[in-house]
Amino acid sequence: MSAHAATVVPMFATPFATVPLKVPGAADGSLAARLAAWASEARRDPEAPPDPLCYRSREELFESGEEPIASLKREVLAGLSAAVGATTLRAAAESGGLTVRARARLAIIRPNGCLPAASLPLASWCAIYCVAAPETPADRPLSGVLRLYEPRLSNMFLDGSNWQLRPPFANGHQTWRPVAGHLAAFPAWLTHEVALNRCDRDLMLVIARARFANPGQDEEPPW
Numbered sequence: 001m002s003a004h005a006a007t008v009v010p011m012f013a014t015p016f017a018t019v020p021l022k023v024p025g026a027a028d029g030s031l032a033a034r035l036a037a038w039a040s041e042a043r044r045d046p047e048a049p050p051d052p053l054c055y056r057s058r059e060e061l062f063e064s065g066e067e068p069i070a071s072l073k074r075e076v077l078a079g080l081s082a083a084v085g086a087t088t089l090r091a092a093a094e095s096g097g098l099t100v101r102a103r104a105r106l107a108i109i110r111p112n113g114c115l116p117a118a119s120l121p122l123a124s125w126c127a128i129y130c131v132a133a134p135e136t137p138a139d140r141p142l143s144g145v146l147r148l149y150e151p152r153l154s155n156m157f158l159d160g161s162n163w164q165l166r167p168p169f170a171n172g173h174q175t176w177r178p179v180a181g182h183l184a185a186f187p188a189w190l191t192h193e194v195a196l197n198r199c200d201r202d203l204m205l206v207i208a209r210a211r212f213a214n215p216g217q218d219e220e221p222p223w
Helices: 028-040 068-083 151-155
Strands: 017-021 052-055 099-109 114-119 125-132 147-148 174-176 182-187 193-195 203-213
Touching: 028 068, 028 099, 028 125, 028 147, 028 203, 068 099, 068 125, 068 203, 174 203
Parallel strands: none
Antiparallel strands: 017 182, 052 099, 099 203, 114 193, 125 182, 125 203, 147 174, 147 193
16 A cells, blocks of 8 residues: 555634733732622622622623722733734734723632633633632642633544544643633633632632724624
8 A cells, every 4th residue: 555645734723822910919919809809799790690609790890990900901901912912813013903892700719619611702702810729639630720611522423533633633621720810811602611619718710701893993792
């Protein structure tokens, strides 16, 4: 049998970016304390199922002009813009003219709590910033991880030829461990969840859904 040379290229890759941010008050815990005080029952999302182990606010966090929340908003949107700029074919000057618009909520995942699987509607990107994260127990390595679900498995036939593909073609769900001070960014259509927090302290996250408007674009769909 003659040898055949195959040309193989990746298709339909999904971007996932992490960005370290320098948010005032993040290192000394004052930002976490300010957000914990901001997370009142009046600000709890009424559309979220009642859950004493997972607090989710309304998507109004970035509407606050108070410090240090205003600085947090600037850093998160700047980090997200950097991640988006690394994925687009648009020139830096052109992509820099885009206006980012975002709505954000605070999520506090208590011990034994989790964040159910969801995707974010009417947005192009999801940005998740970790304000505070507990130390991972040695016997619970998946405690509190961000789990991103592989969309192809729902209609994919697996056999001996494709169950163990090499990177970047490998299939399967992916995880990212929230690290305090770091931002994760990925397309908003991607289904994701936060696994059970098996630690004895809270995991605090800021979750934003964002979209980018072209210069002069005045109309856009409602949130």
